[in-house]
Each structure stands twice: as structure tokens, then as C-alpha cells.
Amino acid sequence: MSEIFTNSPEGEGGSPPTTEDVLAALSGARVLLADRDVEGAASAAARALLAQGAAWVHTVGSPQDFVEAGQRPPDSGADWDVAVWDTGLSGSDDALTAFLLQWHTRHPHVPVVVTEETPNTRRGGAVLRGRAADMVERHDRDGLVAAVARALHERPDPAEAAEPRSRVHMLVVGAHPDDVEIGAGGTIHRRADEGWDVTILTLSRGAGGGDPDERREEALRAATAMGARLVMEDLPDGSIADDSHTVRTIERTVADTRPDVVLVHSDSDTHQDHRAVHRATLVASRRVPRVACYQSPSATVAYRPNRFVGLREGDLDAKLSAINEHHSQAASRWYLEEDLLRSTARYWGRFSQARYAEPLEVIRDATPLGFFPADHV
Numbered sequence: 001m002s003e004i005f006t007n008s009p010e011g012e013g014g015s016p017p018t019t020e021d022v023l024a025a026l027s028g029a030r031v032l033l034a035d036r037d038v039e040g041a042a043s044a045a046a047r048a049l050l051a052q053g054a055a056w057v058h059t060v061g062s063p064q065d066f067v068e069a070g071q072r073p074p075d076s077g078a079d080w081d082v083a084v085w086d087t088g089l090s091g092s093d094d095a096l097t098a099f100l101l102q103w104h105t106r107h108p109h110v111p112v113v114v115t116e117e118t119p120n121t122r123r124g125g126a127v128l129r130g131r132a133a134d135m136v137e138r139h140d141r142d143g144l145v146a147a148v149a150r151a152l153h154e155r156p157d158p159a160e161a162a163e164p165r166s167r168v169h170m171l172v173v174g175a176h177p178d179d180v181e182i183g184a185g186g187t188i189h190r191r192a193d194e195g196w197d198v199t200i201l202t203l204s205r206g207a208g209g210g211d212p213d214e215r216r217e218e219a220l221r222a223a224t225a226m227g228a229r230l231v232m233e234d235l236p237d238g239s240i241a242d243d244s245h246t247v248r249t250i251e252r253t254v255a256d257t258r259p260d261v262v263l264v265h266s267d268s269d270t271h272q273d274h275r276a277v278h279r280a281t282l283v284a285s286r287r288v289p290r291v292a293c294y295q296s297p298s299a300t301v302a303y304r305p306n307r308f309v310g311l312r313e314g315d316l317d318a319k320l321s322a323i324n325e326h327h328s329q330a331a332s333r334w335y336l337e338e339d340l341l342r343s344t345a346r347y348w349g350r351f352s353q354a355r356y357a358e359p360l361e362v363i364r365d366a367t368p369l370g371f372f373p374a375d376h377v
């Protein structure tokens with residue numbers, strides 16, 4: 001169950017691609033497919049892909065054959081369109097990530113769909129770090145066909161890639177009402193003020209800290225103060241899990257907003273909900289080019305920021321106004337005291353070129369080194 005509150009006009013958006021659009025991307029594709037069982041699982045997967053229009057599926061059963069075939073696509077002058085990799089061939093999570101990154105370096109325009117015997121968020125993290133397009137259950141043929149078609153559909157068209165979207169989209173994910181205000185309220189206000197489209201996704205209504213209806217109203221007023229749109233879900237406060245339900249819940253808003261940047265809690269946090277939301281968001285944001293973590297009051301000393309967003313007085317004022325909207329929490333929460341919030345922003349300012357700043361711990365940044373586009377978070 002979810003409710004969507006909006007306080008900004010809907011973007012031009014356009015309708016999402018239909019299943020037919022996505023499947024059409026598979027038509028004529030040349031697929032390189034690796035599976036530990038070349039005779040069985042690999043050939044069954046190949047038949048499923050050919051039945052949906054793939055032109056060519058080359059199956060291999062070892063890393064060496066995969067790498068060699070990668071260098072010899074079926075027609076000279078063009079690379080493979082997409083690759084499928086069975087995690088059973090690469091061993092540990094670290095080995096999987098290293099293998100995928102090696103592939104990405106050699107074939108940056110050939111997305112990889114990973115097949116996994118028992119998909120889980122830990123494996124998902126390794127796949128994400130390896131910059132693969134997607135992960136599906138190894139024997140799920142329909143899932144594989146859909147993931148391969150989606151990876152092909154979402155491959156950036158060089159002509160379209162040159163045409164920038166008119167507005168940058170940022171999605172900020174938090175477990176409870178007031179989390180994103182405290183962690184990134186100034187950044188949200190600054191970017192919204194600069195013309196970014198900012199969506200806040202709050203995954204619970206904070207029933208553990210007060211009346212959910214009252215907290216929902218407070219969250220909506222706070223989002224308005226920062227210039228953002230609010231989407232509120234209803235996961236259980238205090239026992240949010242990093243399971244597939246949470247991942248799918250976040251994926252809905254990711255699909256809706258197609259963010260360029262995602263901000264979320266850090267994994268270095270004493271609150272179990274924050275850690276779960278961090279992990280589930282990393283999986284749900286696996287195709288988002290820039291992902292970073294804000295600082296919550298419950299962050300541990302292991303939180304290690306490496307980017308600092310400078311704030312103007314007005315950004316800090318908007319952050320404090322947004323936090324002040326959470327009246328129901330003000331009396332009982334030490335971390336909502338204004339002098340602490342102000343001095344924390346002042347402290348982080350020493351790492352930026354501004355008087356005040358908010359820290360971020362960058363998880364992934366697909367921006368080329370030395371290149372700082374205007375839309376950088």
C-alpha cells in the first residue's frame with residue numbers, strides 16, 4: 001500500500017515503455033551467454049532468447065571461453081549487443097565484481113545480465129559494484145528474457161545520449177519522516193532552487209514515534225519547505241527488512257522518477273531500519289549513475305564522507321524550517337535542536353568552499369574523472 005502526495009506539477013515525463021517496446025529491443029540481438037551447464041541450462045536459455053527474436057546466441061561454459069568469445073563477435077566491426085554471465089563461473093563476490101569490471105572496461109557498451117542460483121542483496125551488491133545491468137534467478141527463463149530485453153532497451157542510444165534531459169532528477173530515500181530533512185535538507189533545497197526535480201521517498205510513516213497521520217502531514221509540509229515532492233510508503237517502522245519487498249517498493253519510485261542521482265542512509269548506522277533501507281536502495285538504484293549516502297544522527301564513526309555540498313544561508317534556513325515542521329518530534333529528540341544542526345553544518349563547511357555544508361559518502365559515480373557537469377550533486 002502506498003500513497004503519493006505531490007506538491008509540484010508532474011514533469012513532462014512521457015509514458016513508460018510497454019512490454020512490446022522492451023521486447024522489440026531483443027529483436028536481431030547478438031547475445032554471448034555463459035553458463036556452467038552448456039548442454040542444459042545454457043541451451044535452454046538460448047532457445048528462450050531466440051524464440052523472442054534474438055538473432056544469434058553463442059553459449060560458452062568457462063570464463064576463458066567467455067573472454068575469448070568476447071573478443072570475437074559474430075560479425076566483424078560490431079561488438080556483441082549483450083552478455084549473460086552465470087555467477088557460478090566466477091566464485092566469490094569479490095571475484096565476481098572484478099570479473100564484471102574487467103568486462104565493462106573492455107566492452108563498455110555491452111551490458112551484462114547476471115544469472116544467480118539464489119539471488120540475494122549481498123550478491124546484488126557485488127553485481128552492482130561490477131556495473132552489471134541486472135541480476136535474475138538462474139533458471140528463470142522468462143525473467144532472463146525480460147532482463148536481457150530491458151538491458152538492450154536501456155542501452156544509451158549515442159544520438160539520444162548527446163541530448164541532455166531538461167531537468168536533473170534527484171531521489172532522496174529515508175526510512176522515517178524527518179530522516180532526509182536532517183541528512184540532506186540543505187542539499188535538497190539548494191538543488192530544487194537551482195531547478196532540479198527532487199523527490200523524497202519516505203518508507204514508513206514513523207508510527208513508532210507518534211501518530212502516523214500527524215507525521216504524514218508534517219512530512220508533507222517539510223517537503224514543501226525544501227521544494228520537493230513527497231512519496232510516502234507504509235513499511236513497518238522499526239522492522240524494515242532489506243528483502244525483495246522493500247527493494248520492489250523502492251523500485252516503483254525509481255521507475256517513476258528515473259533519477260540521475262540517489263541519496264540514501266549510510267550502511268554505517270546504528271539504526272536497523274537505516275541499514276536495511278541503505279541496502280535495499282542500492283539494489284533498487286543499480287542502474288542509477290550516481291548514488292551517495294547522507295549522514296543521519298545515528299551514523300557511526302565509520303561514516304566516511306568524501307563529498308561536501310556547500311549550503312547558502314537560505315539553504316540552511318530551509319533545512320531548519322523543514323525540520324521544525326516535525327513538531328511531534330521536537331520535544332523528545334536531542335538531534336533536532338537547532339544549535340546542533342547549525343553547528344554541524346558549520347563544521348562540515350570546513351571541507352567545502354562554503355560556510356555551511358552537508359557531507360555525502362559517494363557509493364558510485366559514473367561521471368568520468370576530471371569532468372564536473374553542471375548537474376553534479
Ligand SMILES: [Zn+2]
Nearest residue numbers: 175176179274
Ligand atoms: Zn530514521
